[in-house]
Amino acid sequence: MITKFFRKLLGGRKTPAQAAPTAPPAGRSRKREAGPLSVGPETHGIDPRLVASNAVRVTRTLQEAGHKAFIVGGAVRDLMLGVKPKDFDVATDATPEEVSHLFRRARIIGRRFRLVHVMFGNDTIEVSTFRSNQPADAETDVHGRVLRDNVFGSMEDDATRRDFTVNALYYDPATQTVIDYHHGTEDIRSKTMRIIGDPQRRFTEDPVRMLRAVRLAGKLGFEIDPATRAPIVELAPLMQNVPAARLFDEMLKLLLSGHALTCLKRLRAEGLHHGLLPLLDVVFEQPLGERFVTLALSSTDERIRAGKPTSPSFLFACLLWHEVLKAWEENKARGEYPIPALSEAMDSVLEAQTDSLAIQRRLVADMREIWGLQPRLERRSGRSPYRLLEHLRFRAGYDFLLLRCEAGECDASLGDWWTRFIEADAANREALQNELTQGTGPAAAKRKRRRKKRPAEAGVGAAGALDEMAAVPGDAKPPEGAA
Ligand code: ATP
Ligand code: MG
Numbered sequence: 001m002i003t004k005f006f007r008k009l010l011g012g013r014k015t016p017a018q019a020a021p022t023a024p025p026a027g028r029s030r031k032r033e034a035g036p037l038s039v040g041p042e043t044h045g046i047d048p049r050l051v052a053s054n055a056v057r058v059t060r061t062l063q064e065a066g067h068k069a070f071i072v073g074g075a076v077r078d079l080m081l082g083v084k085p086k087d088f089d090v091a092t093d094a095t096p097e098e099v100s101h102l103f104r105r106a107r108i109i110g111r112r113f114r115l116v117h118v119m120f121g122n123d124t125i126e127v128s129t130f131r132s133n134q135p136a137d138a139e140t141d142v143h144g145r146v147l148r149d150n151v152f153g154s155m156e157d158d159a160t161r162r163d164f165t166v167n168a169l170y171y172d173p174a175t176q177t178v179i180d181y182h183h184g185t186e187d188i189r190s191k192t193m194r195i196i197g198d199p200q201r202r203f204t205e206d207p208v209r210m211l212r213a214v215r216l217a218g219k220l221g222f223e224i225d226p227a228t229r230a231p232i233v234e235l236a237p238l239m240q241n242v243p244a245a246r247l248f249d250e251m252l253k254l255l256l257s258g259h260a261l262t263c264l265k266r267l268r269a270e271g272l273h274h275g276l277l278p279l280l281d282v283v284f285e286q287p288l289g290e291r292f293v294t295l296a297l298s299s300t301d302e303r304i305r306a307g308k309p310t311s312p313s314f315l316f317a318c319l320l321w322h323e324v325l326k327a328w329e330e331n332k333a334r335g336e337y338p339i340p341a342l343s344e345a346m347d348s349v350l351e352a353q354t355d356s357l358a359i360q361r362r363l364v365a366d367m368r369e370i371w372g373l374q375p376r377l378e379r380r381s382g383r384s385p386y387r388l389l390e391h392l393r394f395r396a397g398y399d400f401l402l403l404r405c406e407a408g409e410c411d412a413s414l415g416d417w418w419t420r421f422i423e424a425d426a427a428n429r430e431a432l433q434n435e436l437t438q439g440t441g442p443a444a445a446k447r448k449r450r451r452k453k454r455p456a457e458a459g460v461g462a463a464g465a466l467d468e469m470a471a472v473p474g475d476a477k478p479p480e481g482a483a
Contacts, residue, residue: 036159037180037183037185038179039177039178039179039185040176040177041176041177043185044079044080044171044185045082046079046171046176046178048173048176050082050083051071051088051173052123052125054123054125055071055075055088056173057120058090058118059071059090059172062099062127063174065094065098065102067094068092068093068130069091069092069094069127069172070090070170071089071090071171071172072091072169072171073091073167074089074167075087075088076169077166077169077184077188079171080169081188088126089125089126089128090126090127090128091127091128091130092130093154096114096116096127099129100116103116103118105119106119115127115128130152130153130154130155130158131152131153131161132151132152133157143204143238143241144204144238145204145241145242146205156181159182160197163195163209164184164187164193164213164216165184165196166187166188167216168180168184169184169185169188182196191220191221192224193213193223193228194225194227195213195225199228199230203231203232203238204235207235207239207241208239208246208247208250210235210238210270210272211239211247213232214263214270215250215253215254215257215263217266218254218257218266219259229270232270232271233271236271236274239272245360248360251280255300255315256300256310256312256315257304258305259301260297261294261301264297282319282320282323289322289323289325291408292321292322292407293319295407296315296319296403297315300314300318311366312363313367314396314399316367317367317371317396318403320349320350320353324346324349327344327348327349328342330345331344331345342371342372346367346372350367350368366393369393369396369397370396373388373394373396373400373401374397374401376397377397377398377414377418378414380417380421380433380436381437385418385421385429385433398418398422401418402419417432
């Protein structure tokens, strides 16, 4: 099978210098001594219809101006896997200034390493100048993490400084050729994440690569090559020195990859979750919340794979919900009233997370609203449910409630009632409210059963806590079922 594949690879070669790849030594990233492979369409199998026309425009314009230009990175990898890439990056030998002069709407961004954003309507193609690999004397922190990598280089240098062999492929849409310096084509075929160069050195230079190995393997359904994987356990603590904002970006990508559940399980298996982000320590160590978190992640994964929108704040609200519940219970046990107790619980949980910038502050307001809506969704009499329907974050709060129902932490009849209430016309909405006060209908029957059970449930789980909320002192509306 492998021999046949090599024969195919050779079928795509262009020059004698690229002939006869030697069998790679097992387990390590290997650079091709004889220059890069030039892989033709019959081997790489890229469907030109999946290539964004704007990316083609960019490479064509650069090439017509006498420059080298290729689509590069994750986009080529995804194209070779038959997946439509979500964004396209272009690499070129033109300097940022040269690139920006060639396009009407182009903006040079970045201080440390300058890139060009070329814009077409809402679409942006990121164009970077070939960058050099780390020189031996690159400036590092005390742990060996490289602090600057802003030197331009050759195309070959650019391939070598990339993280994984499958991310170091260059596609020229004009000739439909993939240039492969590090046997990435072969690794795509065998579904292997293999770091370029010495794993220990590359992970030390940039520990985020460990997280990327796990994320990309989870997303693509690849295995991490054993030699790449080996040093991760030992080097995992280096993650703690990475700036939190950068970690957050990678984590967000992981959580919104459509494969979050698989990725998080793999992170745990690699020992990478500890100390990585406060959030992850929490997620895995809350036994009560495990079912809830699993449900939340798989439903988010499903939505993403179906192309539906998802919000990071909703996801983070799910991941931390049981921490909030725990703190809420503790505050109430100290004698605080439920509403201030909840508010304080949110503060303490969020503070622990945002202190290290793990969760960006812009998400925090949304998360608070989603949590704060939970006890309010328990109140269904009078004007209360109508006011809730008008709430800006109602939909998120309601979806969150449905997840809680599914996880068995609050009565399914509450979620059902809201589903019917949302869909009902004015008359039916009134009937639904009457159903509650008159003690008829399935919701009321279930509620009665639940009330009988309450002594045994007191103090555990969300349902108990939230029922109490309905009886907040000073609340203008009587708790439901009080009539
Ligand atoms: P995704 O599909 O999830 O975006 P990606 O591989 O495209 O995955 P990006 O963060 O968009 O990830 O990075 C684009 C490319 O830049 C990568 O394919 C890789 O070649 C290079 N790259 C990204 N991060 C690193 C890193 N930490 N070290 C070396 N190269 C990197
Ligand atoms: Mg990408």
